[in-house]
Amino acid sequence: MKSDLLDALRTAVGAANVLTRDTHDLAAYERDWRQRAHGRALAVVRPGNTAEAAAVVRACAAHGATLVPQGGNTGLVVGSVPDDSGTQVVLSLQRMNQVRAIDHANLTMTVDAGCVLQAVQQAAEAEGLLFPLSLAAEGSCTIGGNLATNAGGTQVLRYGNARELCLGLEVVTPDGDVWNGLSGLRKDNTGYDLRDLFVGSEGTLGIITAATLKLYPQPAATLTAWASVPSLQAAVALLGLAQQRLASGLTGFEVMGQFALSLVDRHMPQLRVPLWQTAPYCVLLENSDSESEDHARTQFEGLLEAAIEQGLVSDAVVAESIAQAHGLWHIRENIPLAQAQEGLNIKHDISIPVSRIPAFCDDTDALLQREIPGVRLVNFGHLGDGNLHYNVQAPAGADAKNFLIEQEMWVNQLVFDQVARYDGSISAEHGVGSLKAEHLTHFKDPVALTMMRRIKQALDPHNRCNPGRVLLP
Amino acid sequence: MKSDLLDALRTAVGAANVLTRDTHDLAAYERDWRQRAHGRALAVVRPGNTAEAAAVVRACAAHGATLVPQGGNTGLVVGSVPDDSGTQVVLSLQRMNQVRAIDHANLTMTVDAGCVLQAVQQAAEAEGLLFPLSLAAEGSCTIGGNLATNAGGTQVLRYGNARELCLGLEVVTPDGDVWNGLSGLRKDNTGYDLRDLFVGSEGTLGIITAATLKLYPQPAATLTAWASVPSLQAAVALLGLAQQRLASGLTGFEVMGQFALSLVDRHMPQLRVPLWQTAPYCVLLENSDSESEDHARTQFEGLLEAAIEQGLVSDAVVAESIAQAHGLWHIRENIPLAQAQEGLNIKHDISIPVSRIPAFCDDTDALLQREIPGVRLVNFGHLGDGNLHYNVQAPAGADAKNFLIEQEMWVNQLVFDQVARYDGSISAEHGVGSLKAEHLTHFKDPVALTMMRRIKQALDPHNRCNPGRVLLP
Numbered sequence: 001m002k003s004d005l006l007d008a009l010r011t012a013v014g015a016a017n018v019l020t021r022d023t024h025d026l027a028a029y030e031r032d033w034r035q036r037a038h039g040r041a042l043a044v045v046r047p048g049n050t051a052e053a054a055a056v057v058r059a060c061a062a063h064g065a066t067l068v069p070q071g072g073n074t075g076l077v078v079g080s081v082p083d084d085s086g087t088q089v090v091l092s093l094q095r096m097n098q099v100r101a102i103d104h105a106n107l108t109m110t111v112d113a114g115c116v117l118q119a120v121q122q123a124a125e126a127e128g129l130l131f132p133l134s135l136a137a138e139g140s141c142t143i144g145g146n147l148a149t150n151a152g153g154t155q156v157l158r159y160g161n162a163r164e165l166c167l168g169l170e171v172v173t174p175d176g177d178v179w180n181g182l183s184g185l186r187k188d189n190t191g192y193d194l195r196d197l198f199v200g201s202e203g204t205l206g207i208i209t210a211a212t213l214k215l216y217p218q219p220a221a222t223l224t225a226w227a228s229v230p231s232l233q234a235a236v237a238l239l240g241l242a243q244q245r246l247a248s249g250l251t252g253f254e255v256m257g258q259f260a261l262s263l264v265d266r267h268m269p270q271l272r273v274p275l276w277q278t279a280p281y282c283v284l285l286e287n288s289d290s291e292s293e294d295h296a297r298t299q300f301e302g303l304l305e306a307a308i309e310q311g312l313v314s315d316a317v318v319a320e321s322i323a324q325a326h327g328l329w330h331i332r333e334n335i336p337l338a339q340a341q342e343g344l345n346i347k348h349d350i351s352i353p354v355s356r357i358p359a360f361c362d363d364t365d366a367l368l369q370r371e372i373p374g375v376r377l378v379n380f381g382h383l384g385d386g387n388l389h390y391n392v393q394a395p396a397g398a399d400a401k402n403f404l405i406e407q408e409m410w411v412n413q414l415v416f417d418q419v420a421r422y423d424g425s426i427s428a429e430h431g432v433g434s435l436k437a438e439h440l441t442h443f444k445d446p447v448a449l450t451m452m453r454r455i456k457q458a459l460d461p462h463n464r465c466n467p468g469r470v471l472l473p
Numbered sequence: 474m475k476s477d478l479l480d481a482l483r484t485a486v487g488a489a490n491v492l493t494r495d496t497h498d499l500a501a502y503e504r505d506w507r508q509r510a511h512g513r514a515l516a517v518v519r520p521g522n523t524a525e526a527a528a529v530v531r532a533c534a535a536h537g538a539t540l541v542p543q544g545g546n547t548g549l550v551v552g553s554v555p556d557d558s559g560t561q562v563v564l565s566l567q568r569m570n571q572v573r574a575i576d577h578a579n580l581t582m583t584v585d586a587g588c589v590l591q592a593v594q595q596a597a598e599a600e601g602l603l604f605p606l607s608l609a610a611e612g613s614c615t616i617g618g619n620l621a622t623n624a625g626g627t628q629v630l631r632y633g634n635a636r637e638l639c640l641g642l643e644v645v646t647p648d649g650d651v652w653n654g655l656s657g658l659r660k661d662n663t664g665y666d667l668r669d670l671f672v673g674s675e676g677t678l679g680i681i682t683a684a685t686l687k688l689y690p691q692p693a694a695t696l697t698a699w700a701s702v703p704s705l706q707a708a709v710a711l712l713g714l715a716q717q718r719l720a721s722g723l724t725g726f727e728v729m730g731q732f733a734l735s736l737v738d739r740h741m742p743q744l745r746v747p748l749w750q751t752a753p754y755c756v757l758l759e760n761s762d763s764e765s766e767d768h769a770r771t772q773f774e775g776l777l778e779a780a781i782e783q784g785l786v787s788d789a790v791v792a793e794s795i796a797q798a799h800g801l802w803h804i805r806e807n808i809p810l811a812q813a814q815e816g817l818n819i820k821h822d823i824s825i826p827v828s829r830i831p832a833f834c835d836d837t838d839a840l841l842q843r844e845i846p847g848v849r850l851v852n853f854g855h856l857g858d859g860n861l862h863y864n865v866q867a868p869a870g871a872d873a874k875n876f877l878i879e880q881e882m883w884v885n886q887l888v889f890d891q892v893a894r895y896d897g898s899i900s901a902e903h904g905v906g907s908l909k910a911e912h913l914t915h916f917k918d919p920v921a922l923t924m925m926r927r928i929k930q931a932l933d934p935h936n937r938c939n940p941g942r943v944l945l946p
Binding site: 103104105106107108149150152156160161163164173177178179180181183184185186187188189190191192193194196197199200201205216217219236237240243244245246247248249290291299351352353354355356382385386387423424425426427428429430431432436440443444445447448449450451452454455456457458459470471 | 576577578579580581622623625629633634636637646650651652653654656657658659660661662663664665666667669670672673674678689690692709710713716717718719720721722763764772824825826827828829855858859860896897898899900901902903904905909913916917918920921922923924925927928929930931932943944
């Protein structure tokens, strides 16, 4: 039975592309990026094209096996690794990594799902164009995974999530049929929006094998500024002012709390964090200009001067060089690492309406201090999108491991209840996977959950695609 | 039975809001905007809030009646009028027309589905903000209908379709449950994208009762230009140049063929169409600037000078006043009316990848001339979105009515086959409704059609919501 399936898989993709534990070390496929889970796969199968991927799905269907689609396996919610049953087939898209076509005049490109995000960015750049999706894992995550999880990142403010950057998909359905929904069209009202149903479905409705993506002209200049602000309220007001004056030139607006920056300062002193000691929050702004660097700088300085006059900004610097700009982004991107060096912590990826973020933070900071005296909050994120990484660090001196073991569930409960109170989301950009599937049953609108279950049942009646992710059985 | 249902409906919304033909003239609810269909409703029911709308759906379910949701009833594909059985209930959203909330700092507003689009635009403007959805019917269409049909319009190039302008929905399901999916969040990855499944589903999966919409800062200045171009190829190249130099400042890019403009010139000489006599196509460009009118004008003139140097533009004018700008838009918007005055014609609302539009038009123009010597093509549309209104007018002197009767099906077949050949869509922005449901069975990917049917079956198993629209039984 098991060997029949392996034979069928070898027929589908060739013996060399069916990896089993007898012959290969599968650890990299079985362990998630944050090492929260270690599963056991029956096999890792690596199709080389869409027809092979469809054959793999049909083989699993014929033998009653379940599938776990996997791209770069960089997800943060345990959505792309097998369970520990030893019966699941990991379908790795890594060999499907070709750029199929670039249409310059249409500003689109069509790529295999297994293309690494950075390779997609570079292929666009080689055409003098921009693919704006950008996130920390871009060197190893795949575009298929980005779409399956509707990845966010640093430029959502201007360009939207992965969803908004996708015009069409090619998908292998749970039946092993191929839906050719690749499209270079910006307008198409011929029926239900299947594209956006698959985007963000985390491999539970089928397997994305290719996509047609939106491209943009490269900006003429991109400048980065760093500003200290007297309060989170001021940061929100600064965001509004920047949106009004820069319009869609504003491509980044990141907020960082003082304690988060103090950790970078402590553990990575060489990064030289500016302006953090005297302000509760700092903000990183990025301005992408279609005209020139001079124009971008004039615009940016005008904005910051106005903000200082209005008391929204205490002090600010505009990067004088690309190296300086990268340095500022580097500080922002190193917060998670500095935090890890400080010790284990409880991570959250939440979103709140921008207007309510200051009240949410005041309220929730105080609540956590009451419940866990001395607890330390590492608060940073994409303020322009209302997306905070609101992470909770053990009190100074406390044993971080025990803190996690004893407090994680309770802290999650406290934070998620607050998120619900403020009409937010418990997963802004990371998705649900296994890690938040249980939470979803408590925090998602029950009518929505019922519709989701009916759709899963309609498209994957035998629950073969990534079972137990997003929706619990 | 029938009277039991009417009693139940009266209980749900009050007798005064259940209109029947004994007491009211229902023609305006039973006839579609283009007068392609005249149905017969059992009753027109006008709920005043979401709870009443849900009670109407439950009453229909209990009595086995089917529902036709209706907003402004301005659709172009016969999607919002009852069939002629006299058994369907028209659920009119017109009484649900309140702006529920505006969140300035979050750049969102929440509105009832029955709000007229223009009222939504004005409510945003009163806050100094912009709701960018704009189309010819904005004075009478409703935002619920715009979302149910994923309306497009003139600013899709910059702001996207109705879909991209919606963050959350409130929906009454076919079971009569209320899904509260209203959300002011720009990032929320907690499960399947139900919002985008309902957007564009044309009332076949449930009834949209409210929405949370994206708002934008008002631009500091908006300028309009009119350019004659030597070819459609040049128009596409001009689009690329404009996108590069103006980036998202480019909020409109409309193309108009010489014959289309000649009809405006003939039937509305007072509109004074510029530059049309010597060029095969003219283009209307709109530049929205966040800085100032001076900056917008400098940018615009720089673009047009460069385009003239590159031979992409033969001649151009930039409107000197808002009145002049409105005048230019007025010409564009009056093409359909001028066309109607010239006589009945066969309308198409197609999209093609922008890069392939010149070849598509050369190819299809020639094909139609071969098949119907002397046929006249009224070709205009949103070139920036690849969306053409590629309309076919009878040869000069021919009887337009007979032409329609004899040729419409065949011309549709010829044009739609060409659209398929060029990887386009047979309905770019108008939707499917009844008018294109049959075509969909021929031109839609069969795997996609199967998934659409399964989703309809899963969410509306008794086929109660707008049966026969989008998907044929």
